[in-house]
Amino acid sequence: MKHLLSTADLSRDEAIQILDISEDMAAVSTHEVRKLPTLRGITVVNLFFEDSTRTRISFEAAAKRLSADVINFSAKGSSVSKGESLKDTAQTLAAMGADGIVIRHPASGAPRVLATSGWVDAGVVNAGDGTHEHPTQALLDAFTMRRRILGDSGRGRDLDGVKVMIVGDVLHSRVARSNAWLLKTLGAHVTFVAPPTLLPNGVAAFDADVFYDFDEALARVKPDVVMMLRIQQERMNDAFFPNGREYARSWGLSAARLHGLPEHTLVMHPGPMNRGLEISDEAADSPRSTVLEQVTNGVSVRMAVLYLTLAAGVTN
Amino acid sequence: MLSQADITRALTRIAHEILEGNRGADDLVVMGIPTRGVVLADRIGEVLQSISGQAVPVGAIDATLYRDDLRRQPTRAPRPTTVPSGGIDGKTVVLVDDVLYSGRTIRAALDALSAIGRPKAVRLAVLVDRGHRELPIRADYVGKNLPTSTAERIFVRLEPVDALDEVAIADERTDAHSEGGAS
Numbered sequence: 306m307k308h309l310l311s312t313a314d315l316s317r318d319e320a321i322q323i324l325d326i327s328e329d330m331a332a333v334s335t336h337e338v339r340k341l342p343t344l345r346g347i348t349v350v351n352l353f354f355e356d357s358t359r360t361r362i363s364f365e366a367a368a369k370r371l372s373a374d375v376i377n378f379s380a381k382g383s384s385v386s387k388g389e390s391l392k393d394t395a396q397t398l399a400a401m402g403a404d405g406i407v408i409r410h411p412a413s414g415a416p417r418v419l420a421t422s423g424w425v426d427a428g429v430v431n432a433g434d435g436t437h438e439h440p441t442q443a444l445l446d447a448f449t450m451r452r453r454i455l456g457d458s459g460r461g462r463d464l465d466g467v468k469v470m471i472v473g474d475v476l477h478s479r480v481a482r483s484n485a486w487l488l489k490t491l492g493a494h495v496t497f498v499a500p501p502t503l504l505p506n507g508v509a510a511f512d513a514d515v516f517y518d519f520d521e522a523l524a525r526v527k528p529d530v531v532m533m534l535r536i537q538q539e540r541m542n543d544a545f546f547p548n549g550r551e552y553a554r555s556w557g558l559s560a561a562r563l564h565g566l567p568e569h570t571l572v573m574h575p576g577p578m579n580r581g582l583e584i585s586d587e588a589a590d591s592p593r594s595t596v597l598e599q600v601t602n603g604v605s606v607r608m609a610v611l612y613l614t615l616a617a618g619v620t621n
Numbered sequence: 622m623l624s625q626a627d628i629t630r631a632l633t634r635i636a637h638e639i640l641e642g643n644r645g646a647d648d649l650v651v652m653g654i655p656t657r658g659v660v661l662a663d664r665i666g667e668v669l670q671s672i673s674g675q676a677v678p679v680g681a682i683d684a685t686l687y688r689d690d691l692r693r694q695p696t697r698a699p700r701p702t703t704v705p706s707g708g709i710d711g712k713t714v715v716l717v718d719d720v721l722y723s724g725r726t727i728r729a730a731l732d733a734l735s736a737i738g739r740p741k742a743v744r745l746a747v748l749v750d751r752g753h754r755e756l757p758i759r760a761d762y763v764g765k766n767l768p769t770s771t772a773e774r775i776f777v778r779l780e781p782v783d784a785l786d787e788v789a790i791a792d793e794r795t796d797a798h799s800e801g802g803a804s
Contacts, residue, residue, distance in 0.1 A: 306696065322698060329683070329699045338736040343686045460701070612686070617696040 306613045308420040308429040312440045312487035317463060320447070320490055325460050326609035327448050331602070333370065344373035347615055350403040352394070353432070354380040354410045359576060360432050360442075363600070364407045367607035373615070376403070391415060392424050399425040405615045406430070413437035428614040436477045442575055443483035445606040447491060449595050450530055452602070453571055465492035468526055472498040472519060472556060473534030473583050474545075476505050480575045481534055485511040498522045500556065502545040519556050523565060531566065532573040533558050533583045553582050560587035571595055623765060623788035628748065628779075631764030632661065635746050636668035638762050642744070643713055646673035650712045650740075652682045654730050655700035658718040660779045661748055665717060678705030682716070682737075684729035702733070710738040715762075719777040721747040724758035749788055751775055 306319065315323075333339055349368040351361050361377065368375045378398065380386065385394060395406065405428045408416045413435030420429040433439040450467060451459040469488055475481045475497050488495050495513040497504065508515055516522035523531075536552060546552045553559070558572065563585065566572075572594045578584050589596060623631070643649055646669055653662025659681045666679035685691075685699040716730055727745060734743060746762035751769045769775065769790065776789045 326699060329686070329701060332702060333736075336736050337738055340736075341686045342732065343691065613696055616691045617694060 308416075308431075309440055309610050309614060310417050310420055310429065310431045311438045312443045312483045312490070313438075315440075315487065315490060317490050317492075320444070320487060321461060321463060323444055323606070323609050323613065324448050324451060326612060327444070327602070327606045328460055330370075330608035330612070331605040333608075334601075334605070340370050340372060342372050343612060343616055344368065344371040346374075347404045348374045348376065348402050349405040349407060349611065349615070350376045350378055350398045350427075351432075352378050352398065352406050352408045354385065354408075354415075355433070356381070357409050357433065359600070360409060363603045364430075364432060364441075364607050364611075366604045367611055368407075370604070371608055371611055373405075373611065376401075391419065392422070395419055395425050399427055403427050405611065407432050409433045411435055430610055430614060433479055435479070436482075437479055438483045438486075439479040440483050440487075441603070441607050441610055442480050443487040444610070445599055445603040446480075446484055446532065446573060446575070447487055448606050449573065449599050449602050450493075450571065453595060453598075454529065463491040463493075464488065467493040467530065468496070468528045469493050469530040469532060470496045470498060470522060470526060470528035471513075471532045471534065472558070474503045474536055474540060475499045475508070475534065476503045476545075477537065477540065478534045484532065485513060489513075496522060496526050496528065498556065500546050500552075519562065523562065527567050528570055529567075530571045530573060531558060532575075533578075533588075535575065535577065536579055536583050549582050557582060558584045558588040560585050563588045563591060566593075573599065576600065622767060622775075622790050623749075625786035628764070628786050628788065631748060632664050633668050635762040635764060636665050636672060639665070639715055639744070639746065640669065640673055642761070646670075646675040646677050648712045648741070649677050649715065650705055650707070650709055651677055651679045651715045651717060652709075652734070653679070654716065654718040654726060655681055655683050656782055657777050657779050658716075660782055661719060661746075662715075662717040665715070665746065678707055680705045682730055682733050684726055684733045687729035687732040687736075689725060689729070702737075704737055708738050709734065709740045711741050713742045713744065714740040715744045715746055717746045719748050719779070720775050721745070721750045721758075721760050721763075722753055724754045724756035727758050728756055748777060749775055 353361055365375050407430045409432040415434050416429050416431035431440055471481050485495050497513050498516045498519050572588050574596050651662045651666050653659035662679050666677050669677040681703045683700040683702045685697050744761040747760045748764040750763045750766050774791050778787050
């Protein structure tokens with residue numbers, strides 16, 4: 306695997322291989338020495354054109370646990386604010402010896418341009434592009450589900466028959482998009498719940514059921530996993546819904562909705578959470594919430610992705 | 622080159638030698654290197670128990686992520702490492718692999734072990750030693766020495782990973798597609 310750009314590119318076997326290697330990477334954190342020499346001498350650049358402390362430090366921790374050298378580049382206060390193009394920025398970093406580039410960019414498709422334009426030879430990992438994809442988030446979500454649902458027997462297996470409900474701003478969410486593709490590949494069944502204004506045109510392409518009414522969806526589907534999406538503050542003024550209180554009442558995971566869920570249902574959130582808006586304190590802090598496990602698993606999954614994209618010299 | 626009976630006999634002899642070298646089964650841990658080293662470790666563990674009457678912890682140590690040739694090969698998928706509940710600190714660890722060749726896998730496995738703990742001593746048991754070492758490593762317990770040329774491949778087949786137990790030797794140029802673990 307030279308690049309990871311989209312979960313839609315992954316076959317079922319490739320996706321399962323990433324999840325299995327993530328299990329091995331997770332095991333490293335139980336060892337006395339929590340570090341591997343695997344990527345010694347390899348340089349990874351975190352090229353972040355958008356603020357994202359959580360994703361960046363997760364990739365940084367993953368690269369460092371594999372003994373790679375890490376260079377952090379954030380667009381703020383950099384040559385980009387002086388008008389440098391993506392091509393020149395990437396080539397400058399490659400000239401400094403970057404073997405891998407982890408890129409977060411506000412423009413959908415920027416990572417694919419970087420990977421396929423021939424500007425640089427480095428492996429490219431998409432860390433979130435515009436409203437397009439965030440593949441490592443979807444992989445860590447799938448990993449978290451497989452661990453919680455199948456436990457130690459999960460190795461080598463997919464998510465066949467698991468019912469996942471994704472709730473909130475599907476329109477702008479790269480997390481929702483990456484999850485929808487990956488979950489479909491892994492055999493899970495996806496339901497979207499959102500106000501009609503926050504669903505993309507052509508939502509049918511995802512092969513998912515769609516509900517506008519959260520309570521009706523919960524009663525009809527009885528999901529195994531409820532994944533709450535973050536409502537970004539900048540959307541609040543764009544007339545997608547009347548106001549925050551009304552959003553929370555109609556599409557938030559309130560205490561009442563939490564208690565109505567089936568006993569085994571997991572509550573997931575990619576973070577950072579807007580408590581009181583899309584998720585209540587009761588839901589965020591309940592034992593069925595996997596929010597902190599998702600953060601921990603994120604490092605393991607990103608280690609697996611960096612291993613697969615950067616360790617081998619010869620492509621299969 | 623080796624039949625099922627030969628393999629069983631070799632493993633029994635190795636188990637006796639391990640017990641002799643360790644003066645009993647106290648503080649012994651047997652760690653196999655995936656895939657077929659784990660099968661051999663399990664079998665040696667059973668023989669050790671039947672001779673000594675004492676359960677000997679058996680685990681698996683994967684060395685993939687510690688290899689020095691990752692960049693020269695297509696992607697290798699790591700295999701699970703399982704550490705016995707008692708750990709390896711202060712124990713005598715017997716590493717087990719099917720074929721000893723360049724010694725590079727063993728070097729990587731030694732690094733992997735030291736990330737898990739600090740054994741009192743590490744020994745090495747292999748079913749086949751085929752020579753051509755590239756590092757200063759030797760086995761303490763050897764099932765069979767098989768002098769080979771580098772153009773030959775050794776196929777170790779072991780149940781339940783394979784359909785039968787045998788060690789075979791083949792010329793790479795004529796028999797490159799045989800099934801089984803090749804070293």
